[in-house]
Amino acid sequence: MTVDAVEEPFRTQLTVRLRDGHALLGADLPEPCTFTSRNGVDVLWMGPDEYLVLAEPGRQAELETALREAGAAAVVDVSAQRVTVRLTGAHARDVLAHGCSIDLDPAVSPPGTCVQTLLVRTGIILMVREEGFTILVRQSFAGYFTTWLADASLEYQEVPWPSR
Structure with a gap:
């Protein structure tokens, strides 16, 4: 994966x-x-x-x-206000690029960067870490966010080809 x-x-x-x-x-x-x-x-x-x-x-x-x-x-x-999601992996940056206008190139947004932005019309707090990203999204948008995240990640999932 x-x-x-x-x-x-x-x-x-x-x-x-x-x-x-x-x-x-x-x-x-x-x-x-x-x-x-x-x-x-x-x-x-x-x-x-x-x-x-x-x-x-x-x-x-x-x-x-x-x-x-x-x-x-x-x-x-405000502990009950937001859901926290860690996004890691070789294509984590690519997945976020599908719905976020922030330039996540490491030269522009190095680890330690923290911004409030929109990700597919959902207000988030995005933290750039050495090992990936931490995303804080409001509870009321959590279902929408996770559905979008699953869909945006599909093209990066390793799926074995069926044998013939």
């Missing part, structure tokens, strides 16, 4: 607004359109004073407390 899509389990997702600062949870704040990772936590730049914190399931309370103690102006648990 040259494209692999795996839904990640219920992820901790916290929207954070900051008044000022240069670090969050021990990691430097990401520059626009990027994300940083440290100790199993991703911090995504979402806007001038807005960040999305992603972590493994069950860390909502721990991270929310740490963020409030660090002086975050607002912390909102």
Whole structure:
């Protein structure tokens, strides 16, 4: 198989607004359109004073407390808002190109890139990683998204030819 899509389990997702600062949870704040990772936590730049914190399931309370103690102006648990899908494989970039206008060439969008964009009329957050992509899509669009993803991946599936 040259494209692999795996839904990640219920992820901790916290929207954070900051008044000022240069670090969050021990990691430097990401520059626009990027994300940083440290100790199993991703911090995504979402806007001038807005960040999305992603972590493994069950860390909502721990991270929310740490963020409030660090002086975050607002912390909102949005864990149930989005489905998280990891897309990997030799043709993952090609599949995304079918429905996304972002140039995913590694020279333009290297690992660490994070953008909010449309993928086939569906608002997503797209993270470029060394091993592929992480896609966050709203729950209400998850069925549509997975159906589209399955269809867009068909041409890249290795299907054995029938023997004669």
